[in-house]
Amino acid sequence: MPTIQLSNLTKTYPGSTTPAVNNINLTVNDGEFLCLLGPSGCGKTTILRMIAGIEHASGGVISIGDKIVDSVAHGTYIPPEKRGVGLVFQSYALWPHMTVEQNVDFGLRLQKVATKERIARCQDVMEKLRIADYAKRYPAQLSGGQQQRVALARMLAVNPGVLLLDEPLSNLDATLRLEMRNELRRLHETFGTTIVFVSHDQWEAMTLATTIAVMSAGHVQQTGTPDEIYATPANRFVAEFIGTPRLNLIPLHQQHSQLSHHLHQRFALHDHTQLCGIRPEEVVISEGTSRDSVPVTINNIMPTGGSWVIELAVGEDRLLHSTQLRPRWQMHQQVYCQLPASSLHFFNHNGLRHQVAAH
Numbered sequence: 001m002p003t004i005q006l007s008n009l010t011k012t013y014p015g016s017t018t019p020a021v022n023n024i025n026l027t028v029n030d031g032e033f034l035c036l037l038g039p040s041g042c043g044k045t046t047i048l049r050m051i052a053g054i055e056h057a058s059g060g061v062i063s064i065g066d067k068i069v070d071s072v073a074h075g076t077y078i079p080p081e082k083r084g085v086g087l088v089f090q091s092y093a094l095w096p097h098m099t100v101e102q103n104v105d106f107g108l109r110l111q112k113v114a115t116k117e118r119i120a121r122c123q124d125v126m127e128k129l130r131i132a133d134y135a136k137r138y139p140a141q142l143s144g145g146q147q148q149r150v151a152l153a154r155m156l157a158v159n160p161g162v163l164l165l166d167e168p169l170s171n172l173d174a175t176l177r178l179e180m181r182n183e184l185r186r187l188h189e190t191f192g193t194t195i196v197f198v199s200h201d202q203w204e205a206m207t208l209a210t211t212i213a214v215m216s217a218g219h220v221q222q223t224g225t226p227d228e229i230y231a232t233p234a235n236r237f238v239a240e241f242i243g244t245p246r247l248n249l250i251p252l253h254q255q256h257s258q259l260s261h262h263l264h265q266r267f268a269l270h271d272h273t274q275l276c277g278i279r280p281e282e283v284v285i286s287e288g289t290s291r292d293s294v295p296v297t298i299n300n301i302m303p304t305g306g307s308w309v310i311e312l313a314v315g316e317d318r319l320l321h322s323t324q325l326r327p328r329w330q331m332h333q334q335v336y337c338q339l340p341a342s343s344l345h346f347f348n349h350n351g352l353r354h355q356v357a358a359h
């Protein structure tokens with residue numbers, strides 16, 4: 001299975017002055033399940049369409065395996081059907097006048113695969129995707145999730161080296177979404193296909209991907225495993241984009257902030273260190289005082305179905321704590337919170353993560 005390499009990849013649509021994709025460098029390794037994650041309009045779909053070949057790059061190079069498939073400078077552009085990639089869109093685009101079986105068979109027919117092998121491959125992929133029972137039905141006679149699986153089966157039947165998925169779960173309800181996530185993960189394990197998946201849903205990305213590339217405004221902000229992205233966000237954007245409830249951000253240069261004062265006592269903070277972040281589940285609450293604890297008031301207790309979000313007041317500052325344990329605190333109770341040093345993320349005036357030393 002091929003590696004996909006994007007080098008200084010840029011796309012500016014005609015009539016636009018701002019690049020939709022701005023000088024991106026990204027490698028998708030063999031067998032990797034990479035998720036392009038970011039808010040609407042950040043350029044995820046544009047990248048996918050350029051890899052597929054249905055959009056031309058304005059600059060930079062795309063290679064699949066050892067072949068350059070798009071490069072303005074080299075004058076190279078390989079058409080989609082010669083790239084060995086399968087693209088599944090948000091809308092499944094099944095042929096309505098063909099049965100499930102005929103839809104799955106479609107690509108194999110185009111490739112002029114021998115009849116016997118076509119039948120065997122269709123059957124195999126339909127069984128793996130659990131749609132063999134609907135082989136004779138038309139798309140209109142299937143549920144959204146079943147149609148989704150037919151679209152995937154149609155792609156997998158032709159055995160693409162690379163599978164590109166553009167928010168393929170976005171039209172499904174919550175239960176089906178979960179089912180399809182498991183299905184996709186199973187597929188990745190079974191077929192070992194290199195997958196590039198576009199999503200704006202952080203949980204989808206965290207639960208599915210082996211690697212996440214977090215994007216904003218045409219740039220890749222950080223690439224890493226789900227764990228790395230969550231535990232060591234490279235900048236403020238990534239830190240805030242990932243995690244629910246959002247990471248707490250404490251401004252470090254506000255005169256009357258008790259939390260800021262507390263952090264200045266513990267750490268050597270310079271002017272360029274602007275913000276300190278801590279995830280709500282890392283904030284520790286206790287009844288008694290201890291070293292490095294801060295007195296706080298329980299300001300609000302919000303149940304979120306199986307977990308709780310608690311708002312703490314520290315003077316004018318507010319801090320969120322989240323927990324899976326039913327809280328034993330009362331509204332307005334005075335308690336103490338701790339901000340463990342290993343859970344703190346410091347960001348400079350450019351929003352970049354950096355280290356600070358303890359006093």
Ligand SMILES: Nc1ncnc2c1ncn2[C@@H]1O[C@H](COP(=O)(O)OP(=O)(O)OP(=O)(O)O)[C@@H](O)[C@H]1O
Pocket residue numbers: 013014016020038039040041042043044045046047200
């Ligand atoms: N065909 C086009 N012509 C002009 N501009 C476009 C075209 N397609 C996309 N854009 C613009 O390029 C930018 C990136 O769009 P893109 O669809 O890649 O973002 P996205 O991250 O996939 O968004 P979403 O999650 O909403 O699908 C957006 O500002 C969009 O308006």
